[in-house]
Amino acid sequence: MVMRVFVAGGAGALGRRLVPQLVARGHQVTATTRSAAKLGLLERLGAEAVVMDGLDAASVGEAVAQARPEVIVHEMTAISGKPDIKHFDRWFATTNRLRTEGTDHLLAAAEAVGVPHVVAQSYAAWNGIRQGGWVKTEEDPLDPTSTGKAAEAIRHLEEVVVKAGGAVLRYGAFYGPGATDDQVELVRKRQYPVVGHGGGYSSWVHLDDAASATVLAVEQKARGVFNIVDDEPAPANQWLPYLAACAGAKPPMRIPTWLARPLAGKTAVTMMTEGRGFSNAKAKRELGWQLRYPSWRQGFKEELA
Template identity: 85%
Template structure:
């Protein structure tokens, strides 16, 4: 099929485009800077510069590509992680999930849409620790980001498309900033570290996306590995794999002013996600069934 990957030069796009090309699809991939056109072309895609926040730029790029499927992978997460000021850190990504999504849908015509969402620790903070697609996301978990995600999911599913709630990414280029903080012992376990998180390797996220594209899937799918885990388990293990000292532990009263409410919620109240629906309906099987295997292979 003709597949248009908006955000093809991003951390997931760089793993997704080669998989689509290898499966025989004709891929057009976008980047916001001309400096990355050559990289996308080397992957086998037709490369184009596009500003996802400019409706005319999006319309022109999509019309030229004439895609049968549009994959929305546009984000703008750059620089040192700033969980304390989450809304500021994710401001442009939130716009891409609202305005950018609207621009893509307006330009899509008859093309099927598959869009990136997020499902790592932001399940509703009540009830069980592991959520399915039938459970709502927590509307207060990540500030303005939760509002943006809700908008994306509502408009894409209303249009008959697929929403992929990826877990926390790891793999080439995905956790470098976190690992750097861990090695400096600047990534502590907060409180009891009992908040759960779901992870997914970039290559597994890409393979699930390929299946959603090829099946023109509709609805919401959690794209996560088989082992949701609390922070008190995955964070020390990640530090070990990175050759770092065990993370420090800080109490809640100190974490609230230092790390901010998002970090506290993630570490102490986070709800993770089940991948049963993606396995059952997409036929997806993650290569890295657990972050334990993946962290070890990536960092040791």
């Protein structure tokens, strides 16, 4: 069934892969960007392009009212520039607001116009509850001990979207066109070390696979939480050296935990030593999701060849 789909954040790394997939399926797509300079990009992808400020309630309300969509997809983030994991909340400050204020604005606009379904971006890479096994399902909570603003923003987004009857897609760490350029540059400069034993797990997902899962959630009017990750959660001591090899870089340096804590910050230490990966079994079972890149091993190699 052809639908009118409103993609908030259509010019982002995921939006640029999602919009063409929706268009190819016959959907009528309105995609937003904060920058008028990116309108042409969205139009070339096949969408009706709109400038919208996700942090301005009036701007969001007007854009949604004009589009009158049947589903809203929330992909708004503001993650750019050199990764600053040491100052994670500062690096994610605008994204945190988009996941709180921006989510609230979209839900209010959806209610005002009568949009019946919302799909929203969340995160599941290493941030599962840090007890028990190394791989978590949707039944397991995200790390409840994380008190930073980024974690609080994700909790808010998930709570209000699920309460509204929507779907929360917990994407793994993205890789693919434009998603990991800054990280790869750090790897090539040997500025992305393995911390401690590097036994903390992460989950990855290629942008194209994340987009295809999102299309399924839109078309099936999915509800609840889904982990959108590949088949192979893995510890940092496996994926980081492999990423370096694929990038033609020297193996990453290793630094002890006691040294990493003041240099890289608490988040980096947690990710690399205690992080948890995630299972995609529910998304495969309930959405019928099939991955083009079942493992980061295949994806890293192809992307960096």
